[in-house]
Amino acid sequence: MNIKKLILTENECYKVGQKIKPKGIMVHSTGVNNPYLRRYVGPDDGLLGKNQYNNHWNQExxxxxxxxxxxxxxxxxxxxxxxxxTLPWNYRGWHAGGEANNTHIGFEICEDGLTDAAYFSSVYKEAVELCVYLCKIYNLTEKDVIGHYEGYQKGIASNHSDPKNWFSKHRKSMDTFRADVKNLLSEGEKPAEQETKKYYRVQIGSYSVKANAEAQLAKAKKAGFTDAFIKYD
Incomplete structure (x- = not known):
């Protein structure tokens, strides 16, 4: 996960500074054919690039x-x-257009023309990893992750179709997304594999007379090698 921080301190939402206790995560996509972060995040930090229209969201x-x-x-x-x-995770965002603002962390995936499979795969992967990261922080599960359109169906968000409009073009859905979040969460819960113990045998000698072998065995055990034994070939 490649995560950076540039808090939108000039945005009115940040200035209001209302806090929430996150109970879920809402996935959005922007609905605009512009995959570059500089359209929404600014000013340029040396990685984003300059927004020539200065219409990023770091303003009131x-x-x-x-x-x-x-x-x-x-x-x-x-x-x-x-x-x-772009906001502290426990700030009340203005993203859902409904009650989900009081309960959900919301993030946007920057859409492109919706046909670039490589770009979609990359941002989808980052979105899954971000949800896993947030689930671990706030003790959430994949069941607490919804899309904007699902928020509308639940009556806690405005009437939008994202990200279903994009996901479906690449044979994905919020169900597959949640399944991927669940799988990645469960990977972190697997116990570390126990190291396989290895044993080495040391042969003291080889004897044609049994009495000599037994005498050597007695010496070995007296020396503290209580697991010593005789093997007959």
Whole structure:
């Protein structure tokens, strides 16, 4: 997981600073064909690249809206994939358009044209790993992870179709996403494999007369080698 931090301190949501106790995670996708993080995260930290329109979300009301999420996943200027944490995890975000703001950490995956399988695979993997990371922090499970559209179905979020609109194009769903989160969580719970013990035998001698072998065995046991034994070939 490639996670970095640039808190959106100029965003009104951050300034309000209302805290929550996270009870779940909500997955969003941006709905815009722009995979670069600099569209939403700024100013440039040397990795993001310059946003020529200066319309990132590190301002009071980005695009005139009261919006803010806890993280974004997308491309850096050099094309590599990263996660940027943009709010403290326990801050109340403005991402769900409903009651989920009071209970869920929300993050956005930056959409592209929705057809690039390699890009999708990379950001999907980062999203799974981010959820596992947050589940471990807040004692959550894969059952506590939902998409925005599922939040709407539950009556705790606004009417959006993300990320189903994108996931389905790559034969993924929130069910497969949760399964992947569960699998990665369970990997961390597997006990470390016990080291296989190895035993080495040392032969003291070889005798054609049994009495001589028994005498040598007695000497070995007297010396403290109580597990010594005679093997007849």
């Amino acid at each position: 009301k980005p695009d005139g809206r009261q919006v803010c999420v806890h993280a974004f996943i997308g491309k850096l200027a050099d094309g590599t994939i990263a996660i940027y944490q």
